Amino acid sequence: MDTSAPARKTLGLSGLLCAWLLLAAATAMAGIVAPLTNAAHGTLTPAQATDFAQLALNGMDREFPHKPGVLFNSVDEVQRPQVLHPVFFGSYDWHSSVHGHWLLVRLLRRQPDLPLAGEIRRRLEPHFLRTNLAAEAAMFDRAGNKSFERMYGWAWGLRLAAELRAFDDPDARRWAENFAPLEQKLVALVKDYLPKLTYPVRTGVHPDTGFALAQILDYARCVGDAQLETLVKRRAMAFYGTDRDYPLAYEPSGEDFFSSGLNEADLMRRVLPRKDFARWLKAFWPSLRRGDTGAWGNPAEVSDLSDPKIVHLVGLNLSRAWTLQGIASALPPQDARRRELTKAAAAHAAAGLKYVFSGHYEGEHWLGTFAVYYLTGSGLDH
Numbered sequence: 001m002d003t004s005a006p007a008r009k010t011l012g013l014s015g016l017l018c019a020w021l022l023l024a025a026a027t028a029m030a031g032i033v034a035p036l037t038n039a040a041h042g043t044l045t046p047a048q049a050t051d052f053a054q055l056a057l058n059g060m061d062r063e064f065p066h067k068p069g070v071l072f073n074s075v076d077e078v079q080r081p082q083v084l085h086p087v088f089f090g091s092y093d094w095h096s097s098v099h100g101h102w103l104l105v106r107l108l109r110r111q112p113d114l115p116l117a118g119e120i121r122r123r124l125e126p127h128f129l130r131t132n133l134a135a136e137a138a139m140f141d142r143a144g145n146k147s148f149e150r151m152y153g154w155a156w157g158l159r160l161a162a163e164l165r166a167f168d169d170p171d172a173r174r175w176a177e178n179f180a181p182l183e184q185k186l187v188a189l190v191k192d193y194l195p196k197l198t199y200p201v202r203t204g205v206h207p208d209t210g211f212a213l214a215q216i217l218d219y220a221r222c223v224g225d226a227q228l229e230t231l232v233k234r235r236a237m238a239f240y241g242t243d244r245d246y247p248l249a250y251e252p253s254g255e256d257f258f259s260s261g262l263n264e265a266d267l268m269r270r271v272l273p274r275k276d277f278a279r280w281l282k283a284f285w286p287s288l289r290r291g292d293t294g295a296w297g298n299p300a301e302v303s304d305l306s307d308p309k310i311v312h313l314v315g316l317n318l319s320r321a322w323t324l325q326g327i328a329s330a331l332p333p334q335d336a337r338r339r340e341l342t343k344a345a346a347a348h349a350a351a352g353l354k355y356v357f358s359g360h361y362e363g364e365h366w367l368g369t370f371a372v373y374y375l376t377g378s379g380l381d382h
Helices: 005-033 046-060 094-110 117-127 130-139 152-166 170-178 180-196 209-223 226-240 260-271 274-284 286-290 312-329 337-353 367-375
Strands: none
Touching (some): 046 094, 094 152, 094 367, 117 170, 130 180, 180 226, 260 312, 274 286, 312 337, 312 367, 337 367
16 A cells, blocks of 8 residues: 555544444444343443454464365465465455454454553564465465455454444454555455346355445445445445345254345445335345244254364354344334344344354354454444
């Protein structure tokens, strides 16, 4: 990133905008979530934040086990994870490492006096070196890797970029500038890919289009990228604008960590004006007006916390909680559907939060992020 005075001024203004939006979201969330769960769930205490931060720190520099996602074109390209990914080599896979970094930055920004704050800063510093982040960006230019982490990892990368920009802190401002090569690469990838995406990817795992577009739209608004915002909104309307009678009885599948339908609705509440969204939701989820939440009202059962796929269902309960809460937040206060949505969100949050700390790395390398996303009101924009 250009560190000239104009560039620093632009970064500062976008950072202030991000900070204002995220503060508004956090304030709104405090009023929405607290009544739904016990106080420990509704308010992230320093002790809880410390526990979540420790989960991320435990995996941050843990190189193995590692699940590679890159394409190797020859034996010469086969290298150990820390060489391939000088920043995001830990936490089992690239995207989990990215959102583990987001978790640490978000907690550090929200609770700067956290007992682990010094340790978090010390551990983040070498990971946010510009040369290392430039190397991460260059990975996408290797033959066959243009679609690496599309779009789940891209979305988390841009949410991390937005969090850094929103953080009014000397370290965070330097890290945000250093992050620019990867941030710019991800934005370019999104702008190149979305016009070519003819149909949305509807799935309960990583490639889901609805989740990614929601995160990217939040980023675009945070940094003031009007072109990206317009692109995402147009694609969202093309993909989902006329959806009716979503078959929620078909969810969940056995290894989902997302509800594709709820991700879609959580995106559309960002895209549409409130009145238009209320009407869209009536057509999309007609049974909700009768107080019938169907399959989306009951948390998923998790039979094996040590199974890396079955444990996805813990994440499903947490992501359902934040999407249900997000949908409720976009409806008028007098709308009776809010009551059913918040009730379902509370049930899902309780079911998910109790399994974040399981003692099994299969879940612990990533579930803390989903918990912090919900508990801190990430993604809410009032």
